[in-house]
Amino acid sequence: MKKALVVIAAVVSFVVYVAPIITQAGFIVAPDADMAGIATATFAPTPTPDMAITTSTLAIPSPLETLTMRITAYASVPDETDSTPFITANGTYVHNGIVAVNGLPFGTKIELPSLFGDRIFTVEDRTSTKVHNTVDIWMPSVTAALDFGAHKNVAVVVLADSQISER
Numbered sequence: 001m002k003k004a005l006v007v008i009a010a011v012v013s014f015v016v017y018v019a020p021i022i023t024q025a026g027f028i029v030a031p032d033a034d035m036a037g038i039a040t041a042t043f044a045p046t047p048t049p050d051m052a053i054t055t056s057t058l059a060i061p062s063p064l065e066t067l068t069m070r071i072t073a074y075a076s077v078p079d080e081t082d083s084t085p086f087i088t089a090n091g092t093y094v095h096n097g098i099v100a101v102n103g104l105p106f107g108t109k110i111e112l113p114s115l116f117g118d119r120i121f122t123v124e125d126r127t128s129t130k131v132h133n134t135v136d137i138w139m140p141s142v143t144a145a146l147d148f149g150a151h152k153n154v155a156v157v158v159l160a161d162s163q164i165s166e167r
Contacts, residue, residue, distance in 0.1 A: 064160040070134045071112060071154045073145035074100065080142070088125040100125035100136040109159040110135070115151065120159070 076085040076094050086094050090106045099110065099121045108123040112135070127136050135156055139145040 063157045065158050067156045067158065068153050069156045071115060071137065071151040071156075072134055073137045073139045073148040075139050075142045075145045077142060080145075090124040092124050094125075094138050096138070096140070097121055098124040098138045100127045100138070101134070102127050102129070102131065104158065111157040111159065112154060113157060114154055 074080045078085050088094060088098060089100070092098070097120070101108075101110075101123050104110070104123045106123055109120050110123065111118060111120055121135075121137065125136070125138065127134055135154075137148070139148060
């Protein structure tokens with residue numbers, strides 16, 4: 001009896017608290033019956049007109065162009081940035097996955113396949129006006145940035161759909 005009440009409480013909590021959030025996020029809740037006859041939930045994305053038709057629910061962006069650039073790293077210290085080292089030129093707080101690049105619009109998504117595989121970075125910061133043809137990756141410490149070093153002639157893949165979510 002106690003076990004049944006716990007299961008009922010869990011299902012009610014899910015339906016009242018979790019299901020509405022999942023539904024608002026674009027998922028539908030489809031009930032299934034398990035071996036014991038207790039309702040469980042499976043999730044499937046709600047199709048939208050802008051979703052690509054693929055076997056996956058995540059549309060993978062195609063490359064717009066590939067550039068050859070120098071890759072460096074920087075950290076949030078005034079010596080490497082400006083007087084607001086934790087705020088990017090785009091006005092966001094620094095975080096993993098941002099890069100500083102002159103010449104690409106804010107929000108542009110890029111990949112550095114030879115260094116990071118299919119990890120996607122977002123242009124949210126700018127380098128010094130004296131720096132050209134360089135992608136500067138934000139790192140959480142000066143030590144990490146120094147350990148990363150500088151890499152010459154690296155392929156930078158500019159992704160065609162800059163509005164994608166990070167995968």
